[in-house]
Amino acid sequence: MLNLRTLITCAALCAPIVTMAPAGALAQGAAESLPVAVLLPRSGPSADSFGGSMLAGLNFVFDAVNAAGGVKAADGKSYKIALKTFDDPLTDVKIAQTAAQRALDEKYRIIIGPVGSGSASAVQPQMARSDAFWLLAPSVVPGPTKLPNVFRAAPLLKVYNEAVLDWLKMNPDVKTVAMATDQTHTGLVAATGELVSGIEGLGRKVVATESFRQGDKDFRAMLTSMLQKRPDLYLHRGFAPEAALSLEQIRELGGQMPVMWNSAVTAAEVRKLVPNENLMANVVQAATGQSLDPFLGAGMELAKKVKDAVGDKAGTFTATGHDAAVVLVEILKRTKSMDKAAISAAAESLPASALEGKTLNTFSPHDDGLVFKAHEVNVPGTLMTWQLGKGWVASR
Amino acid sequence: MDGLLQQIANGAVLASAYILVAVGLYLIFSVLDIPNFAHGEMFTVGAFTQYALVVQLGVPFWPSLAAAAATAAALGVLLERTVFLRLRAKQANLVAFLIAGLAVGIILQELLRSVFGTDALAVPAPIEGLVTLGPVRMSMYRIVVIAVSLVSVAALGWLVYRSTFGTRLRALALNRDLAALSGINVSGVGTGAFAIGSGLAGLAGGLLSATSSLTPYIGFHPTLVSFVILIMVGAGARLATVLAGGVVMALVESLTAGYIGNSMREAAVFVLLIVFLVWRPHGLTRGADAQPARL
Numbered sequence: 023m024l025n026l027r028t029l030i031t032c033a034a035l036c037a038p039i040v041t042m043a044p045a046g047a048l049a050q051g052a053a054e055s056l057p058v059a060v061l062l063p064r065s066g067p068s069a070d071s072f073g074g075s076m077l078a079g080l081n082f083v084f085d086a087v088n089a090a091g092g093v094k095a096a097d098g099k100s101y102k103i104a105l106k107t108f109d110d111p112l113t114d115v116k117i118a119q120t121a122a123q124r125a126l127d128e129k130y131r132i133i134i135g136p137v138g139s140g141s142a143s144a145v146q147p148q149m150a151r152s153d154a155f156w157l158l159a160p161s162v163v164p165g166p167t168k169l170p171n172v173f174r175a176a177p178l179l180k181v182y183n184e185a186v187l188d189w190l191k192m193n194p195d196v197k198t199v200a201m202a203t204d205q206t207h208t209g210l211v212a213a214t215g216e217l218v219s220g221i222e223g224l225g226r227k228v229v230a231t232e233s234f235r236q237g238d239k240d241f242r243a244m245l246t247s248m249l250q251k252r253p254d255l256y257l258h259r260g261f262a263p264e265a266a267l268s269l270e271q272i273r274e275l276g277g278q279m280p281v282m283w284n285s286a287v288t289a290a291e292v293r294k295l296v297p298n299e300n301l302m303a304n305v306v307q308a309a310t311g312q313s314l315d316p317f318l319g320a321g322m323e324l325a326k327k328v329k330d331a332v333g334d335k336a337g338t339f340t341a342t343g344h345d346a347a348v349v350l351v352e353i354l355k356r357t358k359s360m361d362k363a364a365i366s367a368a369a370e371s372l373p374a375s376a377l378e379g380k381t382l383n384t385f386s387p388h389d390d391g392l393v394f395k396a397h398e399v400n401v402p403g404t405l406m407t408w409q410l411g412k413g414w415v416a417s418r
Numbered sequence: 419m420d421g422l423l424q425q426i427a428n429g430a431v432l433a434s435a436y437i438l439v440a441v442g443l444y445l446i447f448s449v450l451d452i453p454n455f456a457h458g459e460m461f462t463v464g465a466f467t468q469y470a471l472v473v474q475l476g477v478p479f480w481p482s483l484a485a486a487a488a489t490a491a492a493l494g495v496l497l498e499r500t501v502f503l504r505l506r507a508k509q510a511n512l513v514a515f516l517i518a519g520l521a522v523g524i525i526l527q528e529l530l531r532s533v534f535g536t537d538a539l540a541v542p543a544p545i546e547g548l549v550t551l552g553p554v555r556m557s558m559y560r561i562v563v564i565a566v567s568l569v570s571v572a573a574l575g576w577l578v579y580r581s582t583f584g585t586r587l588r589a590l591a592l593n594r595d596l597a598a599l600s601g602i603n604v605s606g607v608g609t610g611a612f613a614i615g616s617g618l619a620g621l622a623g624g625l626l627s628a629t630s631s632l633t634p635y636i637g638f639h640p641t642l643v644s645f646v647i648l649i650m651v652g653a654g655a656r657l658a659t660v661l662a663g664g665v666v667m668a669l670v671e672s673l674t675a676g677y678i679g680n681s682m683r684e685a686a687v688f689v690l691l692i693v694f695l696v697w698r699p700h701g702l703t704r705g706a707d708a709q710p711a712r713l
Contacts, residue, residue: 066536067633068536069535069536070535070536070537202680232679232681233679233681234680234681237635239629239630239631239636240428240431240432242428242431242432243428243429243672243673243675243676243683244680246421246424246425246676247675247676250420262538263631266538266540267630267631274548274555274556274557274560275424276555291537294540295538295539295540295631296540297541297543298543298546
């Protein structure tokens with residue numbers, strides 16, 4: 023017969039088992055928090071257009087993954103991504119270095135970014151010394167991916183060049199090209215020589231190569247000088263505000279030739295910056311799939327889903343952020359532990375088939391069927407033409 | 419030759435922008451001895467006021483422009499009364515004025531950023547169409563900008579040299595103490611000068627908003643240009659010299675960009691500045707009672 027003393031003793035012995043059982047059940051399915059840092063502009067001139075738009079793409083993917091219980095890694099554990107932003111306003115590389123150091127000091131071992139090529143170059147020594155795995159996007163400077171722990175989830179700048187050359191091949195009557203390059207864009211400047219060689223390799227002539235700086239407002243003197251050489255194409259390589267101003271000014275000065283932008287200017291930016299849409303006749307954009315525009319233009323369901331979810335936050339780098347997040351998630355699924363060597367090994371062996379249907383851009387397999395070769399992806403550029411009343415429409 | 423004429427026309431367009439901002443700063447500096455580093459932000463406030471009224475509220479362009487100038491003028495008065503007047507009362511040195519101007523400039527930039535964001539914005543021009551004069555092409559609106567700039571400067575010239583208020587302004591510029599002793603309300607006249615100078619910068623911002631892209635940080639370049647022109651022309655210069663200084667600077671920029679390379683245009687301006695500092699440190703002209711340039 024049970025007496026009160028025995029009852030209390032049994033209850034005391036059973037209580038831990040009873041209380042721990044659900045905890046044990048939870049522990050089996052509970053996801054650990056996986057801190058991931060992202061370096062992007064949250065202040066300064068690029069905060070909304072670059073930082074906000076990229077964050078929207080990243081958060082779309084990570085929120086969905088977390089809502090589904092997290093990433094199930096090869097170590098058997100589930101991880102929920104805890105994303106933290108570190109501000110790199112792209113105005114001074116020292117600030118980028120400080121932001122990167124803060125992320126490392128806070129023990130972040132998975133870092134997305136930096137966004138800018140200048141920042142990525144500046145942070146390269148820190149990348150080399152760190153215990154972190156770095157995933158660059160969309161910075162295009164080639165150096166950092168030579169490090170064993172740095173991969174790039176976005177195409178290199180040569181893709182812009184390839185898109186320009188593809189357009190020239192489609193337009194054999196364009197014999198002469200005048201180009202202007204933003205000197206503050208490290209990647210574009212680095213790729214200029216290769217582009218000029220490529221154009222001349224097609225038998226065309228580069229009649230003018232000029233430079234300007236981000237923030238310049240008056241291009242009339244430069245454009246007047248270019249127009250004297252009667253180019254068949256004006257190629258503007260830089261960011262949206264300067265692209266819009268130079269278009270307006272070249273048309274004002276009588277330049278009616280096709281204008282090509284090597285910038286990922288979104289349709290929303292065009293409508294804001296070019297109030298007179300008629301100026302957009304004969305404007306082509308050769309870029310990479312950084313924004314949702316080329317994918318929305320192609321009627322892609324995934325792009326519509328992202329756009330519906332992020333709304334007005336969609337912008338210049340939403341597609342880049344989305345695809346970088348998908349690539350990271352797929353890498354983490356194959357990671358046997360969360361140290362940089364294991365994550366890097368998982369990235370090295372990531373098959374392109376793992377990304378099919380999940381990314382906006384097409385990550386074509388390299389010869390071995392893998393996503394990365396020498397830590398770079400194989401993503402083609404986009405060619406779009408502005409159609410009045412419609413916006414950007416794919417040219418190929 | 420065609421190219422040269424077009425480049426000169428380009429210089430004229432650029433000069434109209436520089437002159438409006440520079441004469442405002444010239445007025446403030448001449449009358450009050452204040453190197454106002456927040457002057458470019460008056461330009462920015464004017465531009466964003468124009469954007470808010472025209473694009474966001476649908477107000478017609480020209481009344482918006484008047485409002486943009488008035489807003490910048492009012493802000494200038496607030497700045498003068500709350501910051502610079504107090505510094506003067508405490509007999510603060512030049513560095514204090516410089517730092518105060520810079521600080522106010524940064525505050526205004528961040529305020530604009532918090533309201534309008536950091537994405538570049540644009541204002542549609544009220545007039546479309548092109549004008550062709552021989553080999554020279556210019557948009558109709560840019561001709562209007564040049565005309566408004568010239569009329570504004572002419573109006574300012576009339577005010578400064580032909581009106582009673584202008585007499586008081588010039589008295590204050592020549593000798594503040596004597597002006598006070600002779601019964602001039604130096605505080606009121608000083609505030610008036612600040613209002614007019616800031617209003618001109620705001621007018622420039624509103625006008626040029628339709629030929630440019632707007633971000634909260636566009637005020638730095640006009641500030642820099644205005645100070646360079648001021649140093650070139652020197653203290654004690656007449657208004658016409660400021661006009662000439664703006665034209666010279668704009669032409670140097672345009673011709674350098676057109677014939678040497680666009681990347682050299684800013685360098686050319688600073689080479690010009692160094693030449694003046696070495697050759698004519700007191701400026702191109704020097705009035706009888708002018709103080710040496712202290713910038």
